[in-house]
Amino acid sequence: MKDIEIIPSILREVIEKISELPGYGEKSAQRLALNLLNMPRGEALQIIKTLFDMLEKIHPCVECGLFTEKEICDICSSEERDRSVICVVEETFDAFAIEKTGKFNGLYHVVGGRLSPLEGITPEDLNIDKLIERVDKGNIKEVILATNPTVEGEATASYIYNLLKNKNITVSRIAYGLPFGAVLENADDFTLAKALEHKTPI
């Protein structure tokens, strides 16, 4: 943001910080600040408090990485889930999208991003070691790689496949019912359900 003297420093700070978030730019940061400033102060403070509470309470599940208020998430601690299948996703919201379909009853593993040499994201930045550890503990029959059908998502799936291929388990990739370049969490339930149904062994 260009240095305009009349912009209050705290407002400039907010816009600078928010516009550094992935997917945000100066205009969307301005819009967020403006929205908060334009609403009744009590309501705006309530939103800030909720964000603060979220940061206090929500952490990744120590097993699978899903965001949860507990140490171990409800899925990992459930006795009704199939504990022999792990579905690997990039982010928590991808898992939520799959849950919406009601077509998956196994466990999840959130790697927390995607391999991207351009952005300097390497395997060490992702929660992959823990996945291998879970598989090595035994009892896992299948790992479904449900990273996004994008270049980075494919690279991530491929990297994980290579780590798992000799472990005597089935490794499958979520089916291409999804158009290349799409974002998994935006897919409609039907497409996502089809993609799960037609998963193919690698």
Place this chain on the structure above:
Amino acid sequence: MKDIEIIPSILREVIEKISELPGYGEKSAQRLALNLLNMPRGEALQIIKTLFDMLEKIHPCVECGLFTEKEICDICSSEERDRSVICVVEETFDAFAIEKTGKFNGLYHVVGGRLSPLEGITPEDLNIDKLIERVDKGNIKEVILATNPTVEGEATASYIYNLLKNKNITVSRIAYGLPFGAVLENADDFTLAKALEHKTPI
């Protein structure tokens, strides 16, 4: 957001609250929450603290409505500004955009939105009475209506013009024309017609 049991309630609350903000939807609310949860907790808390500080410190200037940390903003209290001209804008950031041009040295007046019967926004919801009061105090020679060139912005400018037209001051509207870098054959008819109508001698 559909009710998925595994989504922690505080996370659902954040997404619901953020997605109610103008211009936000469920996906952009999810992205904001995810961004904050994925970054180092200390940095995320710092952003929340900055937003909180912003809400504590920033208020509309009692004269012109620009967001400021002071009671009277730097522009209204400056002795170097032309106090006979008021530029009326919809929002504070519009004024900041005009400041960036360095081409305006008068005062501002932020009405805080735009007339929109569809959204139930009437003149009473906007900071218009205070503008009339400022004009009636005297010393104002010109009011420039710089609301957005949209249907709502036009309606707002037109409404204010009718309140000011008999006050023996110049009331002008920011010019319509082709934006720099535009492709003429892609311009809409209205803009092109206005650009021709207001052609200026070289």
